[in-house]
Amino acid sequence: MTAGLSDLSGDAGTGLASSGTNYLIVWKDLREGKTDIYAARLANDGEVLDLNGFAVCTTPFDQGGATVTYGDNTYLVLWRDHRSGDNDDIYAARVTPQGNLLDPDGIAVAAEPGNQWQPGIAFWGSHFLAVYEGPDPLRPANSVDRIQGVWVAFQPPSLVPTSVRWETNACKFTLRADPAFAYLIEVSTNLTDWTTLKTVAPFTSPMEVRDTNTAQAAQRFYRVKWVRE
Numbered sequence: 001m002t003a004g005l006s007d008l009s010g011d012a013g014t015g016l017a018s019s020g021t022n023y024l025i026v027w028k029d030l031r032e033g034k035t036d037i038y039a040a041r042l043a044n045d046g047e048v049l050d051l052n053g054f055a056v057c058t059t060p061f062d063q064g065g066a067t068v069t070y071g072d073n074t075y076l077v078l079w080r081d082h083r084s085g086d087n088d089d090i091y092a093a094r095v096t097p098q099g100n101l102l103d104p105d106g107i108a109v110a111a112e113p114g115n116q117w118q119p120g121i122a123f124w125g126s127h128f129l130a131v132y133e134g135p136d137p138l139r140p141a142n143s144v145d146r147i148q149g150v151w152v153a154f155q156p157p158s159l160v161p162t163s164v165r166w167e168t169n170a171c172k173f174t175l176r177a178d179p180a181f182a183y184l185i186e187v188s189t190n191l192t193d194w195t196t197l198k199t200v201a202p203f204t205s206p207m208e209v210r211d212t213n214t215a216q217a218a219q220r221f222y223r224v225k226w227v228r229e
C-alpha cells in the first residue's frame with residue numbers, strides 16, 4: 001500500500017483484519033485536532049477503497065487504541081474511549097465489508113469506574129470476545145489492574161427447545177442455547193407474575209429444566225432471559 005490515508009499520530013493503536021474479500025484498517029486519527037477512530041477498506045491487492053478513510057467515532061475527548069477483527073459477516077472495531085471526560089472506557093462498532101458503519105460512535109463494551117484500556121478483540125463461533133486491562137470491579141480496593149474479558153453480542157443468542165415432557169405433577173423440558181451465556185428461567189401462572197425457576201450458568205447446554213409445582217395450576221408459562229455477564 002502506497003497511498004496515504006491520513007495524518008497518523010504515530011503511536012500504537014492501528015489494527016488490520018480481513019473478511020476474506022477485503023481488509024479493514026483502523027487507526028487513531030488527528031485530523032480534527034483531537035484523536036478519533038477512523039477506518040478504511042483495502043482491496044485484496046492493497047488498493048485503498050475508502051480514500052482518506054471514514055469516521056468510526058468522533059465523540060468528544062480522545063479515542064485511541066483501535067483494533068479490529070472479523071466474524072459473523074461484519075468487522076468489529078474496538079477502541080479506548082475518553083468521551084466521559086473522566087476516565088477511559090472500551091467501545092465497539094460494527095463495519096460491514098461494504099463499508100457501512102452500523103454503530104455510529106460505537107456502543108459501550110466496558111464503562112466501569114476507572115480506566116479500561118489496551119483493548120483486544122477476537123471472534124469465536126457466534127460472538128466476539130473483547131479483552132482489556134482495567135480495575136477489577138469485584139475488588140475495587142485493589143489498585144492492580146487485571147486483564148478482563150466480556151462477550152460482545154448484538155443479537156440475543158438463539159434458543160432451541162429440544163424436548164418437552166409432562167410427568168406426574170411436573171413438567172420437564174430441555175433447551176439448547178448458546179453456551180457462552182448465562183440464562184434465567186422463570187415461570188408464571190398468569191403471564192404477569194414471574195418467579196425464578198432456575199438459573200443456568202454459562203457453558204451449560206443443553207439446559208435441563210424440571211418444574212415440579214404443576215399440580216395446583218391450570219396453566220404454567222415459562223420464559224428464558226438472557227443474562228448478559
Ligand SMILES: [Ca+2]
Nearest residue numbers: 088111112114
Ligand atoms: Ca471507565
